[in-house]
Amino acid sequence: MATTVHEPPKIEGQRDPSQSHGGFNSGGQDLVPGNLPAVKRYSPPPASTGIWVVLASITMTFAAFTSALIVRQGSALDWRHLTLPNILYVNTLVLFASSFALEMTRRRIRVVAGGLKADSVDASRWLYAALTLGLLFVVGQYIAWAQLRAQGLYLATNPNSSFFYVLTAVHALHVLGGLGGLLRVIRKMGNSTLRKSTLDATAYYWHFMDGLWVYLLVLLWMKL
Amino acid sequence: MHDTAHAHAGQHAAPTSFIRKHVFSLDHKVIGKQYYGLALAAVLIGMFLSWLMRLHLGWTNLAIPGLHLLTKNGAPGDVMTPEFYLQLMTMHATIMVFFVLTTAPFAAFGNYFLPIQVGAEDMPFPHFNMMSFWVTFVAFLVLMSSFFVSDGPTLGGWTQYAPLSAVGQVGGPGEGAGVVLWALSIAIFCVGQLLGSLNFITTTLDMRTRGMSLWRLPLSAWGWFITSVMGLTAFAVLMPACILLILDHVAGTSFFVPANTVMNDQMQPHSGGSTLLWQHLFWFFGHPEVYIAIVPGMGIVSHVLVTNMRKPMLSHRVLVYAMGALAVLSYMVYGHHMFVSGMNPVSSLVFSFPTLVITIPSTIVVLIWMGSLYGAKLRINSASLFALGFISMFIAGGVSGFFLAQPSIDIMLHATYFVVGHFHLVMGVAAMFGIFAGTYFWFPKMYGRMMNETLGKIHFWCSFVGAYAIFMPFHYLGLAGNVRRYQAFAPEYMQPLIPLHKFITIAALFTGAAQLVFVYNLFVSRYKGEPASDNPWQATSLEWSTPTTPPPHNNFGDTLPVVYHDPFQYGVESSTGDYVMQTSPEKASAHDES
Numbered sequence: 001m002a003t004t005v006h007e008p009p010k011i012e013g014q015r016d017p018s019q020s021h022g023g024f025n026s027g028g029q030d031l032v033p034g035n036l037p038a039v040k041r042y043s044p045p046p047a048s049t050g051i052w053v054v055l056a057s058i059t060m061t062f063a064a065f066t067s068a069l070i071v072r073q074g075s076a077l078d079w080r081h082l083t084l085p086n087i088l089y090v091n092t093l094v095l096f097a098s099s100f101a102l103e104m105t106r107r108r109i110r111v112v113a114g115g116l117k118a119d120s121v122d123a124s125r126w127l128y129a130a131l132t133l134g135l136l137f138v139v140g141q142y143i144a145w146a147q148l149r150a151q152g153l154y155l156a157t158n159p160n161s162s163f164f165y166v167l168t169a170v171h172a173l174h175v176l177g178g179l180g181g182l183l184r185v186i187r188k189m190g191n192s193t194l195r196k197s198t199l200d201a202t203a204y205y206w207h208f209m210d211g212l213w214v215y216l217l218v219l220l221w222m223k224l
Numbered sequence: 225m226h227d228t229a230h231a232h233a234g235q236h237a238a239p240t241s242f243i244r245k246h247v248f249s250l251d252h253k254v255i256g257k258q259y260y261g262l263a264l265a266a267v268l269i270g271m272f273l274s275w276l277m278r279l280h281l282g283w284t285n286l287a288i289p290g291l292h293l294l295t296k297n298g299a300p301g302d303v304m305t306p307e308f309y310l311q312l313m314t315m316h317a318t319i320m321v322f323f324v325l326t327t328a329p330f331a332a333f334g335n336y337f338l339p340i341q342v343g344a345e346d347m348p349f350p351h352f353n354m355m356s357f358w359v360t361f362v363a364f365l366v367l368m369s370s371f372f373v374s375d376g377p378t379l380g381g382w383t384q385y386a387p388l389s390a391v392g393q394v395g396g397p398g399e400g401a402g403v404v405l406w407a408l409s410i411a412i413f414c415v416g417q418l419l420g421s422l423n424f425i426t427t428t429l430d431m432r433t434r435g436m437s438l439w440r441l442p443l444s445a446w447g448w449f450i451t452s453v454m455g456l457t458a459f460a461v462l463m464p465a466c467i468l469l470i471l472d473h474v475a476g477t478s479f480f481v482p483a484n485t486v487m488n489d490q491m492q493p494h495s496g497g498s499t500l501l502w503q504h505l506f507w508f509f510g511h512p513e514v515y516i517a518i519v520p521g522m523g524i525v526s527h528v529l530v531t532n533m534r535k536p537m538l539s540h541r542v543l544v545y546a547m548g549a550l551a552v553l554s555y556m557v558y559g560h561h562m563f564v565s566g567m568n569p570v571s572s573l574v575f576s577f578p579t580l581v582i583t584i585p586s587t588i589v590v591l592i593w594m595g596s597l598y599g600a601k602l603r604i605n606s607a608s609l610f611a612l613g614f615i616s617m618f619i620a621g622g623v624s625g626f627f628l629a630q631p632s633i634d635i636m637l638h639a640t641y642f643v644v645g646h647f648h649l650v651m652g653v654a655a656m657f658g659i660f661a662g663t664y665f666w667f668p669k670m671y672g673r674m675m676n677e678t679l680g681k682i683h684f685w686c687s688f689v690g691a692y693a694i695f696m697p698f699h700y701l702g703l704a705g706n707v708r709r710y711q712a713f714a715p716e717y718m719q720p721l722i723p724l725h726k727f728i729t730i731a732a733l734f735t736g737a738a739q740l741v742f743v744y745n746l747f748v749s750r751y752k753g754e755p756a757s758d759n760p761w762q763a764t765s766l767e768w769s770t771p772t773t774p775p776p777h778n779n780f781g782d783t784l785p786v787v788y789h790d791p792f793q794y795g796v797e798s799s800t801g802d803y804v805m806q807t808s809p810e811k812a813s814a815h816d817e818s
């Protein structure tokens with residue numbers, strides 16, 4: 001076997017997340033060394049992959065809860081009807097509004113020296129609006145629980161109420177996690193270290209919470 | 225673009241304080257070693273518990289001096305009560321399955337070597353990674369704490385079947401607080417593994433260095449990647465199951481306890497729960513879990529074999545596809561654990577089919593190993609011996625799977641020692657051998673010193689012979705009708721089996737003692753072993769091209785490596801010998817696939 005020594009490729013600088021990936025200024029990165037067809041582009045920043053991984057596992061968790069609900073419903077005759085508190089519909093709108101506010105933030109942001117920065121005061125206003133509305137949603141859910149309790153429906157009263165509390169509580173916990181993410185975005189935007197991938201990931205997570213909530217609402221409305 | 229690493233996603237400065245360096249470290253290598261340490265502590269505890277059980281099984285009324293120290297009232301006069309036997313059994317299995325077989329091959333070696341093998345400085349989310357370990361550590365403490373609270377740990381078995389697991393105190397010792405702690409521990413454990421999986425997946429997909437295409441990943445990296453995908457889905461299902469189980473205890477819900485359940489003459493205050501629901505949720509996790517335990521071992525063993533055979537596998541790609549197929553199929557077969565659960569018999573048929581299908585990728589993996597070994601001049605060392613042992617155990621334990629896969633046969637064999645023999649060989653011992661192979665192989669890189677080969681070989685032969693001596697007779701016991709999870713063999717027909725149980729106990733004590741040789745080797749080599757070179761096995765993958773051994777904080781020094789080759793450039797002629805490292809720009813190959 002012949003031994004050929006190839007010219008080593010120029011060692012380029014390392015991946016620079018603020019510049020490379022499909023963000024505000026992707027492109028111009030075709031540094032493919034000599035005989036390496038495998039390397040086409042630099043890889044995306046992990047947050048933009050990581051978020052899909054996170055959403056996949058959350059989906060699995062709720063799929064498990066859903067199948068538990070269906071199996072439990074079919075297993076005995078103690079399934080009762082439960083009227084969902086009306087405030088849930090208001091909460092849904094609040095959560096949607098929060099997502100909308102976050103989108104408005106995303107449109108009012110520009111790149112500054114590798115980080116993102118609010119374009120105008122407007123952007124941070126929208127961001128705080130998103131945060132407040134998210135918080136309001138959790139408060140609203142709490143009110144819904146209080147209303148059920150007032151009707152004498154507790155966690156262990158019947159299987160329906162059990163599933164209602166469990167599903168809404170686990171969802172609310174995830175929303176609280178998302179609020180933590182929003183706070184982090186606010187902090188990072190303040191000192192211009194916010195990356196586009198972080199903002200995107202937070203936004204996807206936040207919108208996913210909407211979708212998940214609508215799914216849960218329909219499920220609870222149909223099954224309880 | 226500048227050639228510093230400062231803006232790099234997974235990058236963080238080297239820590240200076242002791243705490244940040246060794247305790248709350250963000251460095252994947254330290255986290256990997258922490259996981260290894262946890263697994264080592266766990267495996268010693270788990271093994272100790274198994275000795276106690278074996279002594280009791282061989283000599284039922286034996287007083288084991290000091291046994292009463294482990295339990296409040298499980299050992300009057302140091303003789304094990306039936307309940308305490310079950311508590312030990314449950315803890316043995318839980319410790320082994322979760323804190324050894326999941327942590328060591330996957331979390332320990334994967335954390336240490338996956339980022340290096342893909343050519344990264346660290347995992348992309350180091351804080352999550354640190355949390356992953358500490359959360360797992362807390363889970364372990366929570367589990368162990370159940371030895372010290374009220375009436376001890378749960379006795380429900382690692383599968384925690386409802387309703388026993390959900391009725392509380394009335395179910396027996398440990399069925400109150402013990403189960404709650406168990407479920408809490410496992411739920412916390414799930415969080416740790418989900419965080420780990422997140423890092424593993426993103427590391428593999430996003431952190432590969434220049435030139436490292438997916439097909440250039442070593443088989444060990446593939447093993448970890450495939451496992452992390454399974455972990456992500458499996459643990460995300462076990463966690464809700466544990467939450468519901470805890471609620472049945474502390475909140476009085478009725479997810480798992482049916483109406484009119486009478487337990488120890490007491491009517492249970494539950495309505496309409498479904499016992500099968502627990503089994504469905506558990507096994508949807510449980511079957512993938514057994515592959516989570518074994519696929520990293522398959523990867524490690526393949527990696528060790530390729531290096532020691534000095535030639536590629538018959539087909540690198542088919543091996544990867546087969547491991548991937550195992551992962552996918554492992555979600556479709558879980559019902560084979562429930563053939564006799566009372567679920568619809570049609571479901572048994574439905575689950576039996578994919579269970580037979582899953583033997584195909586398993587067989588392909590084995591055939592590729594065997595075919596590649598055929599005619600190879602294998603270097604015999606402790607690592608390659610354990611790799612061979614892995615294959616042997618995997619085959620011996622896998623064959624019994626074919627029988628169990630058929631509902632009509634499983635009706636006879638379910639819940640007997642036959643099943644226990646099956647999974648101890650195919651999962652327990654095989655995965656342990658994978659861990660050993662990995663340890664002997666990578667120790668030089670992790671600690672800069674070689675392990676003692678003579679002790680390693682003694683360890684191998686004792687373990688190999690010992691494991692067969694222990695677990696082969698299990699199959700016979702099962703066929704003879706010996707039911708699993710019995711603490712004594714009172715029925716007439718089991719009497720003739722007791723001598724065999726005595727033999728197994730002696731074999732278990734002997735094999736366990738041989739593991740102490742390994743522990744001794746580990747600690748002595750750590751401080752006194754022969755210094756290791758950067759690449760003692762003349763291997764090609766990136767972990768062997770770090771600038772120092774052990775690797776520096778950022779793994780590769782100032783620049784990340786660039787990859788030119790497959791990881792299996794062995795048996796070629798090059799300036800370094802019969803191999804070309806992945807980082808070498810030299811072209812030297814007849815079989816360079818990329």
Ligand code: HEM
Nearest residue numbers: 514518560561583622625626628629638639643647650651
């Ligand atoms: C060759 C393919 C395999 C087949 C067809 C197979 C089939 C089965 C079946 C049908 C059972 C249920 C037996 C019963 O409870 O009555 C079983 C149990 C089990 N198998 Fe396998 N198996 C295979 C490979 C594996 C592998 C590779 C592992 C682990 C790495 C494994 C681990 C287990 C465990 C842990 C149990 C028992 C769990 C318990 O009840 O505590 N099996 N197997």
Ligand SMILES: [Cu+2]
Nearest residue numbers: 511558560561
């Ligand atoms: Cu299985």
